[in-house]
Amino acid sequence: MSRPKLPLEKIQQINELLDQGFTQLRVGTILGLSHCTVNKYLDKDRFLERRRRQYSGPSGRVHTTVNGVHGKFKVRKRPRPERCELCNSSPVSHWYWHHWDDDHLNWGLWLCWTCHMFAEALEKGLDASHIQRYFNLKAGLSS
Numbered sequence: 001m002s003r004p005k006l007p008l009e010k011i012q013q014i015n016e017l018l019d020q021g022f023t024q025l026r027v028g029t030i031l032g033l034s035h036c037t038v039n040k041y042l043d044k045d046r047f048l049e050r051r052r053r054q055y056s057g058p059s060g061r062v063h064t065t066v067n068g069v070h071g072k073f074k075v076r077k078r079p080r081p082e083r084c085e086l087c088n089s090s091p092v093s094h095w096y097w098h099h100w101d102d103d104h105l106n107w108g109l110w111l112c113w114t115c116h117m118f119a120e121a122l123e124k125g126l127d128a129s130h131i132q133r134y135f136n137l138k139a140g141l142s143s
Contacts, residue, residue: 011041018042076106086115
């Protein structure tokens with residue numbers, strides 16, 4: 001049994017919201033669709049152009065090959081240890097290679113998901129004042 005096609009207006013709404021920077025999941029929530037449906041009806045060329053804009057320029061990372069084609073780099077990473085290099089725990093699902101210099105992708109740490117998210121937050125400017133404010137807000141709401 002095939003599903004009915006989406007009306008053209010709905011497809012246009014999907015692509016307009018994606019152009020505004022909303023994620024596929026958020027667009028689905030706004031329009032009452034699953035993210036799989038959003039993915040099925042998004043304009044692939046516009047999606048790739050949004051991706052190129054997202055990963056280029058001063059605020060993003062430029063991931064290109066010699067031919068200028070967007071792709072993943074093969075990086076010679078250090079051997080993976082038995083435990084997370086930051087918290088010393090065994091990762092539950094899988095490992096993350098956290099690097100901080102796009103010119104030296106081989107400089108990095110093997111981290112669990114929690115430590116990787118923490119390291120990313122630190123890279124984006126999280127400092128002690130944010131951490132203290134978080135605990136103060138949490139304490140205020142808990143009491």
